[in-house]
Amino acid sequence: MKYIPLSLAPMAGLTGSAFRRLVRWIGGCGTVYTEFVSAEALTRGSTKSRTLMRFREEERPIICQIFGAKAPAMAESAKIVESLGVDGIDINAGCPVPKIVRQNAGAALLRDRRLCKEIFTYVVNSVRIPVSLKMRAGLTDDQACIDVGRIAEECGIGLVTVHARTASQAYAGRADWEIIGRVKAALVIPVFGNGDVVTANQAIEMLEMTGADGVMIGRGALANPGIFETTAALLERRLPVVPSKSQIFSKYLALLLDEEDRFGALNHLKQFAAYFTRGIPRGAEFRNAINHSRSLEEIAVLTPAFLHETS
Ligand SMILES: Cc1cc2nc3c(=O)[nH]c(=O)nc-3n(C[C@H](O)[C@H](O)[C@H](O)COP(=O)(O)O)c2cc1C
Known part of the structure; x- marks a missing residue:
C-alpha cells in the first residue's frame, strides 16, 4: 500500500464511520481516526461506546482513540479495541473540555508525567497493535509535549501527533507550528503536526516548516473533505481528482x-x-x-x- 503522510483528525460528533468512508471515497488520506471513546465506559460495556467504534473494511487503516485517566482501564479498553480489529490505538492527551480534564484525562495527562508513563506502559504492553499519542502543545504555555513525547517514545509508543495549541487555547487563537518542529527534533519516532491546516498548500508548508513526518487535518477536512486528495496530488506531483x-x-x-x-x-x-x-x-x-x-x-x-x- 502506498504511504500517504496525511491523517484525518478524530472529531467527536463528526468523524463517524460514514464521514470516514466519505474521505476514503474521495481518496488521498493515509489514516483515519475514530471519535474518542471513554476507556471507563468501554470497560463497563457501554453500547454507545461500542457504536462509536464500528467501522467498515474500506476505512482501513483506522485507529481508535481512547481517553481515560486510569492505567488498568486504559489497558483493558485497549484490549477490547484490539479485539475489534482496528489497526492501531491512539491515546488522547489533548481534550481540553472541563468534564474530561476534571477526570484527569485528555489534556490533563500533560501535567502528570508519572501518570503518562503508567498509562503509556500499560497500554503498550496490553496489545500487539501499534499505539500512538495525540497531545496538545501543553496545558498553558508549558510546552509539556516535548517531555511527554519523550516519555511516550521510551514507553514504546510508535507515533505522536502534536496539536500545536495549548489546552487553555481550546480551539481559538493560532496554532504555533514551531512547537511541532521542536517535538520532531527531540524524538526519533514519527511526529505528525496538527492545527490550522485548511488548504493543501498549508499542509505542504507545515511539512516543510516543521520537518514533521505527516500532517493531521481536522476542521479543514469538514469544510473541504477533498483536502487530502488535493494535498496528496501536490506531494505526488499529479493532478487531483476531487468530486464537486x-x-x-x-x-x-x-x-x-x-x-x-x-x-x-x-x-x-x-x-x-x-x-x-x-x-x-x-x-x-x-x-x-x-x-x-x-x-x-x-x-x-x-x-x-x-x-x-x-x-
Ligand atoms: C468538534 C471537534 C471535536 C473534536 N474531537 C476530538 C476528539 O475526539 N479527539 C481528539 O483527539 N481531538 C478532537 N478534536 C481536535 C481535533 O482532532 C484537532 O486536533 C483540532 O481540531 C485541531 O486541528 P484542525 O485545526 O485541523 O481542526 C476535536 C475538534 C473539534 C473541532
Whole structure:
C-alpha cells in the first residue's frame, strides 16, 4: 500500500464511520481516526461506546482513540479495541473540555508525567497493535509535549501527533507550528503536526516548516473533505481528482442514510453542515434549513435547491 503522510483528525460528533468512508471515497488520506471513546465506559460495556467504534473494511487503516485517566482501564479498553480489529490505538492527551480534564484525562495527562508513563506502559504492553499519542502543545504555555513525547517514545509508543495549541487555547487563537518542529527534533519516532491546516498548500508548508513526518487535518477536512486528495496530488506531483461539493454532500447523505443509528446520523450531518456550507452560495440559508430538519430524508428533499449551482 502506498504511504500517504496525511491523517484525518478524530472529531467527536463528526468523524463517524460514514464521514470516514466519505474521505476514503474521495481518496488521498493515509489514516483515519475514530471519535474518542471513554476507556471507563468501554470497560463497563457501554453500547454507545461500542457504536462509536464500528467501522467498515474500506476505512482501513483506522485507529481508535481512547481517553481515560486510569492505567488498568486504559489497558483493558485497549484490549477490547484490539479485539475489534482496528489497526492501531491512539491515546488522547489533548481534550481540553472541563468534564474530561476534571477526570484527569485528555489534556490533563500533560501535567502528570508519572501518570503518562503508567498509562503509556500499560497500554503498550496490553496489545500487539501499534499505539500512538495525540497531545496538545501543553496545558498553558508549558510546552509539556516535548517531555511527554519523550516519555511516550521510551514507553514504546510508535507515533505522536502534536496539536500545536495549548489546552487553555481550546480551539481559538493560532496554532504555533514551531512547537511541532521542536517535538520532531527531540524524538526519533514519527511526529505528525496538527492545527490550522485548511488548504493543501498549508499542509505542504507545515511539512516543510516543521520537518514533521505527516500532517493531521481536522476542521479543514469538514469544510473541504477533498483536502487530502488535493494535498496528496501536490506531494505526488499529479493532478487531483476531487468530486464537486454537490457530489460530496450527496455522497455523505447517502452514506448516512445507510446508517442504523438515524438520530446519530442526523446529528453528524448537522454538525458537518456547520463547516461544509460556509462560503457556498446561500450557505447560511442551507445551514439553517438543515438545522431545522427532523430527518435525513427531509434534508435529501431540500438539498438539490441549494446545491445545484455549486461546483
Ligand atoms: C468538534 C471537534 C471535536 C473534536 N474531537 C476530538 C476528539 O475526539 N479527539 C481528539 O483527539 N481531538 C478532537 N478534536 C481536535 C481535533 O482532532 C484537532 O486536533 C483540532 O481540531 C485541531 O486541528 P484542525 O485545526 O485541523 O481542526 C476535536 C475538534 C473539534 C473541532
